[in-house]
Amino acid sequence: MNVTVGGKSRHYRTVAFDAGSNEVLLIEQRLLPHEFKIVRTKTFKETAVAITDMIVRGAGAIGATAAYGLAQGAQAFRGSNVQKFSAHIDDVFNVLKAARPTAVDPVNAMLDVRRIMAAGESVVEQQSLAVAAAEEFANEDAKHCRELGEHGAKLIKNGMRILTHCNAGWLAFVDFGSATGPMYAAQEQGKKFHVFCDETRPRSQGATLTAWELAQQKIPHQIIADNAAGHLMQRGEIDMVIVGSDRTLGRTGEVANKIGTYTKAVLAVRHKIPFYVAIPLSTIDWNLKSGFDIPIEERHESEVLGAWGAVSGLKFKGQSSKLGERAYVRVANPTSGARNPGFDVTPAELITGIITPAGIFKPKDLWKNRAKLGFI
Numbered sequence: 001m002n003v004t005v006g007g008k009s010r011h012y013r014t015v016a017f018d019a020g021s022n023e024v025l026l027i028e029q030r031l032l033p034h035e036f037k038i039v040r041t042k043t044f045k046e047t048a049v050a051i052t053d054m055i056v057r058g059a060g061a062i063g064a065t066a067a068y069g070l071a072q073g074a075q076a077f078r079g080s081n082v083q084k085f086s087a088h089i090d091d092v093f094n095v096l097k098a099a100r101p102t103a104v105d106p107v108n109a110m111l112d113v114r115r116i117m118a119a120g121e122s123v124v125e126q127q128s129l130a131v132a133a134a135e136e137f138a139n140e141d142a143k144h145c146r147e148l149g150e151h152g153a154k155l156i157k158n159g160m161r162i163l164t165h166c167n168a169g170w171l172a173f174v175d176f177g178s179a180t181g182p183m184y185a186a187q188e189q190g191k192k193f194h195v196f197c198d199e200t201r202p203r204s205q206g207a208t209l210t211a212w213e214l215a216q217q218k219i220p221h222q223i224i225a226d227n228a229a230g231h232l233m234q235r236g237e238i239d240m241v242i243v244g245s246d247r248t249l250g251r252t253g254e255v256a257n258k259i260g261t262y263t264k265a266v267l268a269v270r271h272k273i274p275f276y277v278a279i280p281l282s283t284i285d286w287n288l289k290s291g292f293d294i295p296i297e298e299r300h301e302s303e304v305l306g307a308w309g310a311v312s313g314l315k316f317k318g319q320s321s322k323l324g325e326r327a328y329v330r331v332a333n334p335t336s337g338a339r340n341p342g343f344d345v346t347p348a349e350l351i352t353g354i355i356t357p358a359g360i361f362k363p364k365d366l367w368k369n370r371a372k373l374g375f376i
Helices: 044-052 059-076 082-097 105-117 123-155 181-188 205-217 226-234 261-270
Strands: 002-005 008-011 015-018 023-027 038-041 161-164 194-198 221-224 240-243 247-249 255-258 275-278 306-310 326-330 343-346 353-356 359-361
Touching (some): 002 205, 015 059, 023 044, 023 059, 044 059, 044 082, 059 082, 059 105, 082 105, 105 123, 123 181, 123 353, 181 205, 194 205, 205 221, 221 226, 226 261, 240 261, 255 261, 261 275, 261 343
Parallel strands (some): 161 240, 240 275, 275 353
Antiparallel strands (some): 002 008, 015 023, 023 038, 247 255, 306 326
């Protein structure tokens, strides 16, 4: 998508790779919407930390980052012994896999890269194939988001009011986005609509990232508190919900997504509002048989007990901070702890449809359409 910084607009991908320096290039999403910055990770371990610390986040984006990280680790190997190289790749794979355990895209992406690498007979050949395969995954992610956007745009009518949760925009993928894909495609078709962005506590990705994206794209929108959605639904002010997914089970149609998604699905069913999930094919897990088997990441309690933001420059108790400086503010009672599950699982029966690059499917129809959806 295009980003306007300092009055100048240019196209960016969320994730890119500099083969010459063997560095992964990432948009530093923790600084948005107050500062736009590209960072470079110099080793696969730095790349894994960038995923864990949410410099980059979102299903497709961390999938592409893991793919590039695997290629980066492959390129860093010195020597010609294929067995030692294979053991090194195992280590790289495991480090990157552990960075965010709930999402399946990083594993799917790295398995794709490893499968293509296996055709190389020498270390040099496998290294070259790893870079090409990672680039192909990134290109495929952008292509899938564009395609699912075209399918999903058919659901959006003029005057609609759409609720989305967290950020499943182009910042969460390589380009275009999943939940925002239909919105961007509908905008290209000249449709007029309004988007409500859940703030999405505790990290506020809806307020900081989705709202920033929509503002860049000049799509009318408003940020709402997470708990305001039910009120708006009750009064007929929301016509449809579109969210993304970090892992969708192909066998059952269950969806793991940012914490709070399940709550919105329950509310949508209660008020007879269509609830859609938009995903590229890499988000589908064809192996797990139950949503209870999905590993749910428990993040640090500090995310719940406080918040990050940009300092306004106002004085507090005689002290002033630098305008725009990023700072953490403790909000909660100082002696209290917190639970912080990062994701929840939405049952298939609460989901109206799954928007994919191959079309829109009922959640429980994914398995019988697995050939169309890339599962061989």
